[in-house]
Amino acid sequence: MDEKKAKKLFKKYLNQTCSKEEKELLERFLESYQGEDVQMSNFRFDNEVKQEVWQKISEKTEIPKSKKTNFNRFLLKYAALFLGLIGLAVAFNYFSSNTTEKPTLVIEDKAIVLKTGDNQTKKIIVGGGESITDADGNVLASQSNDQMVYHGKSTTELVYNEIIIPKGKTFELKLSDGTLVHLNADTSLKYPVSFVEGKDRKVFLKGEAYFEVAKDPKHKFTVVAKDMDVKVLGTHFNVSSYAKEETYAVLVEGSVAISERNLEDTTGEVSILEPGQKASLSKGDISISDVDVNDYLNWRQGDLVFNNEPFRDIIKKIERRYGVEIENSYTELESVRFRGAFQNETIEDLLDTFKESAEFDYEITNNQILIKKPTKE
Template identity: 70%
Template sequence: MNAKSAKKLFKKYLNNECSPEEKELLDRFLESYQDKDAFLSEFSFDEGSQEELWQKIAEKTTLEKKNGSYFNRFVFKYAAVFIALLGLVTFFNVQRKDTVKAPALLIEDNAIVLKTGDDRTQEIVIGGGETITDAEGNILASQSDDQMVYHAKSTTELVYNEIIVPKGKRFELKLSDGTLVHLNADTSLKYPVSFIAGQDRKVFLNGEAYFEVAKDPDHKFTVVANDMDVQVLGTHFNVSSYANEENYTVLAEGSVAINDKRSDGGDGEPSILKPGQKAAMAKDALVISEVDISDYLNWRNGDLSFNNETFGAIIKKIERRYGVRIENGYAELEPVRFRGVFKNETIQDLLDTFKESAEFDYEITNNQIRIKKPLL
């Protein structure tokens, strides 16, 4: 549906002429707008229609708040996908159809792996109760469900462990100082079994993690993520350092100092980040911007969130979230931008949503998905 068709449907909505299916489509579309200007900027309605449409949104907002259900959600389930391409805004409502089902995906169930300082490896099963021991059999850490907790002990020697979380899984790690680390899929973290008194705390990240750093003014905490060092004393922040993708830090609370090691070897003046800001490693500089941090933190709840992101970038998120491989044979889709949030949808539900809205076909072979240009 193009913008012209959408405006016709809005007119039917104003005149109470929509079918139940059309009304559900527009209701879900309107749910995505929490701001009047954001809504009106996407459609060039005349002034009278603008006010009438927004009044309907306001009325529905008030009604749902009275019923205890807030209207400021931006979530769809087999629902609205928004595309902005070359200035043309289109939207779609995707519903399950009783059509021929695609072959089932055979998703690989790779294990979380822990590498210890003495070169041993141990598989971690989510929901299990593993214990981590040193070479002498002393317990270093214990697992409860999806979290591994390290126990503080006095030491004068740094011994590092490394945890590797595969695609399709997430895990939590509580370090010996009490710092809680939420690890996203396809992520590895190298960290000391115990920190040493009098020395700064330092961990090494490849992938994405959210840190809730235990406050300790005497021991600075540093996350080393490729060419970016994030230094804190105690705060909450997200770091993403996937290879061949934008590397960035988003601050939720407190403050952090970002060192770009590409500039003066990291010895230059650090950039200070404030809550609600993002520091991204652009080609030649560190770029700081104001962001909606929920767009960058929803992954901790298992959500797949994207806000005006290209289809090419979204493919990488889907691969990590579901542990699948995707080959895009429809290059024209790469620059198309989408926004939305998937929660508990299966990979097939997600693909069917995009298939209907972005108009592509796909085929499944084992755990390989190939996106294809539709036949005319």
């Protein structure tokens, strides 16, 4: 697209004469691309066009006086991003007629698996009404749609179940003490069928989960997540411990104690989190930072959010969200960072948005996605 066509399209957007499809793709593109690490555009817009953009944005924004200074900084940053990206914003060939039939991506529908304490394996169908019973036929748990509820009973022996959530699915689990656990895709949780009176509550997580812990001052609740322990009495928090990825906990409300898990040393440093903070564990060191907790919780609604994340990490999230396998041969993209939020888009819609912003090609072969460097025309 040359400079003349780019300016024409830009003005068309500002004058609200874009088609619905053009506007949606442009807005998704602007939200999906974090262009600070690469040159964004070769187009130059004159001062008249830039002034028009600023005027359009300002007219549609009402800012409380008390927040005007900080908001202006945000507005300036957004306007700069908007101007910088517009030269690359829309590729009309996305909407152009194309009679070539694209390969269809067939995603395998894998079941949720429950491993019981007596070495049985059961498949859990989302939307079903499965009941979990013990050897004597007593009902331990019952399912309703996408949630399994355990019914607490008095016991003196810990018996563990393990639930395994495949890629492409999420599930909810209510433990026998009333604790609600939202399980993300590609996650497993090992937990007691019933907690024992007088003993602390402990569960073992691989993957990501959001915990709403039932308050019980007499029985501390601990999430063992790879090399990190998260200890609470009653609170809401998110824990992520995927293999070969950063282990972290984000606190929404209440208070949690974070410590490195070291079986040989029980006197390690303990860090206390406050709401709105994130604790990360890397090479034995715990670091704490302030975060927007919503960036770490939207997966519960099925949203896919990227907050200035490198493409290599984004690929992992896409694989988990859609249950697909992605191979990236365009290694130059690995460290490029993106922002974006996707809700009900298909995997093809998401890839097409990234294709325009990151300028890569992709193909579907044997039900796998291959990302590759674009062919020079």
